[in-house]
Amino acid sequence: MSNHIKLFIPGPTEVSKKTFEAFASPMIGHRSKDFQALYREVQSGLQKLFYTQRPVFFSTSSAWGVMEAAIRNLVQKKVLCCMNGAFSDKWFDVAIRCGKEADKLQYPWGKPIDPSDLKNRLNSNAYDAVTFIHNETSTGMMNPLFEVAAVMKEFPDVSFIVDCVSSFSVLKIPFDDLGIDVMLTGTQKALALPPGGALFAVSQKAMAKAEKTPARGYYFDFLEFQKNHDNSMTPSTPSISLFYALKSKIAEIFEEGLENRYQRHLTMALMTRQWAKERGFELFPQIGYESISLSCIKNNLGIDIPQWIQLLKNRFSMTIDGGYGKIKGQTFRISHMGDETPKTIGNLLDNLDECLQELKKA
Ligand SMILES: *Cc1c(COP(=O)(O)O)cnc(C)c1O
Numbered sequence: 001m002s003n004h005i006k007l008f009i010p011g012p013t014e015v016s017k018k019t020f021e022a023f024a025s026p027m028i029g030h031r032s033k034d035f036q037a038l039y040r041e042v043q044s045g046l047q048k049l050f051y052t053q054r055p056v057f058f059s060t061s062s063a064w065g066v067m068e069a070a071i072r073n074l075v076q077k078k079v080l081c082c083m084n085g086a087f088s089d090k091w092f093d094v095a096i097r098c099g100k101e102a103d104k105l106q107y108p109w110g111k112p113i114d115p116s117d118l119k120n121r122l123n124s125n126a127y128d129a130v131t132f133i134h135n136e137t138s139t140g141m142m143n144p145l146f147e148v149a150a151v152m153k154e155f156p157d158v159s160f161i162v163d164c165v166s167s168f169s170v171l172k173i174p175f176d177d178l179g180i181d182v183m184l185t186g187t188q189k190a191l192a193l194p195p196g197g198a199l200f201a202v203s204q205k206a207m208a209k210a211e212k213t214p215a216r217g218y219y220f221d222f223l224e225f226q227k228n229h230d231n232s233m234t235p236s237t238p239s240i241s242l243f244y245a246l247k248s249k250i251a252e253i254f255e256e257g258l259e260n261r262y263q264r265h266l267t268m269a270l271m272t273r274q275w276a277k278e279r280g281f282e283l284f285p286q287i288g289y290e291s292i293s294l295s296c297i298k299n300n301l302g303i304d305i306p307q308w309i310q311l312l313k314n315r316f317s318m319t320i321d322g323g324y325g326k327i328k329g330q331t332f333r334i335s336h337m338g339d340e341t342p343k344t345i346g347n348l349l350d351n352l353d354e355c356l357q358e359l360k361k362a
Contacts, residue, residue, distance in 0.1 A: 005313055008348055009321040010137045010166060010294040012188035012195050013338040022248035023194060023241045030240060036232035038243050043232070045250035049258075050183065050201050051174035057225040058246075059198045060239045063165045063186035066198045068094055069220030070131070070182045073202075073210040074159040075100045077128040080121055082113045082143070085136030086325040087163065095131070103127070109327065110139045110285045110296075115147040122155045129159040135167035137189075138324040140296025140333060141285035142167065149178040159206050165189055168199075169253065170265045170293045170337055181206035187242055190265075190293060191249055192338030197242040202226075265292050268336035268345045275349045279356075284331050293337040298330065299323075304359065305332050311355040318348060 007014045015023075028034045046056035059066050071079065071094060078101035081092040086109075095102040105121055107113065113132065121127070130152065134145045145162070152160040159181040164173055168185035175183050181203045188195035202210070202222050210222040218224065224235040253261060272295040273283060284296040299305055305322045309332075313319050321333040336345050 004317065006318045008318060008335050008340070010189065010333055010335040010337070011186070013190070013192045013335055014340070015192055015194055016339050018252075019193060019245050019248055023245040025241070025244040027240055030237050031233065035240065035243075038240075038247065039232040039234075042243060042246050042250060045247075045254065046199060049169055049250070049253070050199075051172065052176045052201050054175070054201045054203065055226065055229045056199055056201050057222075057229060058234055058238060058243070059200065059220070059225070060196060060234070060236070060242070061198055061220075062188075062195060063163070063184060063198045064094070065220060066182075066184040066200045067091060067131075067163060068098060069200075069222065070159075070161045070184070071095045071098045071100055071129075072220060073213055073216050073222045074161065074182065074206055075102075075129045076209070076213055077101065078103060078126055079129040079131060080105055080118075080127045081131045082118065082133070082148075083107065084111055084113060084139070084143070085109050085133065085141065086138035087165075088131070088133040088136060091131045091133070091163075109136075110141055112141065112286060112289045113143045113148060115144060115151045118148060119151045119154070122151070122158060127158055129161060131161045131163070133163040133165075134173070135164070135170075135291050135293055137166040137291075137294065138296075139285055139327070140283070140291045140294050140331075141289050142291045143289070145173065146178070149180065153179050156205070159209065166293045166337065167291075169261065171262050172258070175201050179203075187246070190337040191246075193242060193245045193249055196239050197246070264341065265337060267342050268340060269293075269295065271342060271345055272334055272336055272349065279353075284327070294333050294335040296323075296327075296331050296333045299332060303356070305329055308332075308352075308355055308359055311358060312351060315355065316351040318351060320348075320352070 083089045084107040161182045166189045169190045184200035187193035187197035269292045276297045282298045323331040
């Protein structure tokens with residue numbers, strides 16, 4: 001791994017040696033008693049992380065698989081998509097491609113979803129589902145999940161579908177208390193596991209609705225997940241390697257303690273924002289809505305971002321991200337989720353400074 005470039009990008013995040021060792025465990029049959037025991041062990045940890053009594057399902061797919069699944073299982077009438085970044089904008093397209101009726105609740109990138117706008121739109125009675133992205137990874141912005149959840153409680157017949165892909169385990173997101181219908185995440189963001197897995201919970205109400213939704217398909221049918229879960233299994237052969245890695249990661253998380261984990265993430269976010277401001281940078285998202293998982297920083301100093309990142313790679317074998325989609329080059333993103341610590345982030349920021357000085361000299 002001598003030429004390994006350490007990742008400070010918002011997914012996939014850096015995977016530790018310990019996690020890789022767990023990931024490389026020998027295979028077992030996915031219909032064996034050993035697998036059932038592994039499944040149950042992981043399950044109890046996941047329920048604590050989701051703050052739920054409901055089952056937590058594992059899908060061998062990236063997060064998009066479950067984002068599409070939620071549409072296919074729960075949209076019967078029309079879905080309203082809350083949109084203000086690359087992932088949330090794309091979810092609308094995915095709904096259309098699934099043959100569903102969909103409308104946009106669109107904001108400029110970096111501006112939060114306004115719960116009162118959502119309420120007004122839902123008052124029309126036109127919708128039976130809402131898609132909502134908690135942490136827009138493309139813009140480094142956290143949407144007001146708790147305020148939006150309070151609005152959604154006034155509309156119990158509208159399924160509340162929440163993507164927590166890049167905020168899960170960064171802060172407390174209580175699935176049961178918030179009344180979320182589907183909450184999903186991926187393995188390669190804050191959990192710092194290799195990509196290829198998605199985790200999700202489905203409310204009882206949403207499960208009953210899925211039963212009556214036609215054309216759910218097979219691979220992502222919520223009912224298949226439930227039926228197999230009842231037997232501590234997955235519908236098809238899962239990434240058993242990811243189960244081992246997940247087991248190892250869950251043990252690590254509870255060793256650190258949830259409150260410590262949340263505090264560590266907040267400390268790293270505050271450090272990074274402070275660093276940016278002291279150097280004259282501005283943050284991309286609207287003030288007060290900055291992500292705790294990553295910082296999306298405006299390139300208001302007109303820096304040659306690709307050259308900066310190249311220097312960081314050459315000299316320190318590390319990388320950050322040069323901006324996503326239509327704000328590539330106008331922004332850069334530093335991920336501070338997963339296994340990073342104030343020490344590793346401090347080191348990255350020092351290295352970025354050194355490369356910045358060198359860029360200015362050239
Ligand atoms: C990364 C990400 C996704 C997509 O995840 P895949 O694993 O690539 O499918 C979706 N939503 C958000 C907010 C993300 O950060």
